[in-house]
Amino acid sequence: MILITEDEFSVEEVVAGTKRPDAGAVVSFLGTVRDDGISGMEVEAYREVAMEELEEIREEAMEELDLLSVDVIHRIGPLSVGEDIVLIVCTAAHRREAFRGCEQIIDEIKRRVPIWKKEIRAAGDRWV
Template sequence: MIEIADEEFSIEEMVQRARRIDAGAVVSFLGTVRDDGIRGMEVEAYREAALEELERIRDEAMESFDLISVDVVHRVGHLSVGDPIVLIVCAAGHRQAAFEGCEYVLEELKRRAPIWKKEISDGGERWV
């Protein structure tokens, strides 16, 4: 599953979906809005292009790291400190592949997907 979501997602459901008898490892990464002197953030995406790029990243990770499954959900809209932003769940036969695949998906998502974040603080706003 690759999704750009307007609402909060279920971590438990995504992890459960990744569990299979041939998966010896299910690794997840949850990114949240951290208290870095901000009140919140606005997250925007060019939805169609972001979904296409996330699918390409998923396919690359599955092939490169011998993953069984890769699920990614990224939030958009107004988020408060502590809210989840992104969840990546990778399943593989072995833990090293799952960890490496998950890290690859995260780094490529940050580098390539047309998703933007604007931090909102008492001092103003800034795109990051």
């Protein structure tokens, strides 16, 4: 599953949906809005291109790392400190591949996917 949404999501439901008999590892990465002097953030995406790029990243990781499944959810819209931004769940026969999958996918999302964050601060907003 690849999803870009304004809605909150359930980490537990996504993880539960990835369990399968041939998977010995289910690894998740959850990115949240960090309190580093901001009151919140606004996340925007070029949705059509972002979805295509996320699908490509998913397929590359599954092939290169022998993953059994990959789910990615990325939120957009206004978010407060502590809210979830991105969830990646990788399943594999072994833990090493599942951990590598989460790391590779988040790195590629940050590098390739047209998603932008604007930090909301008392001193003024800024795009990061």
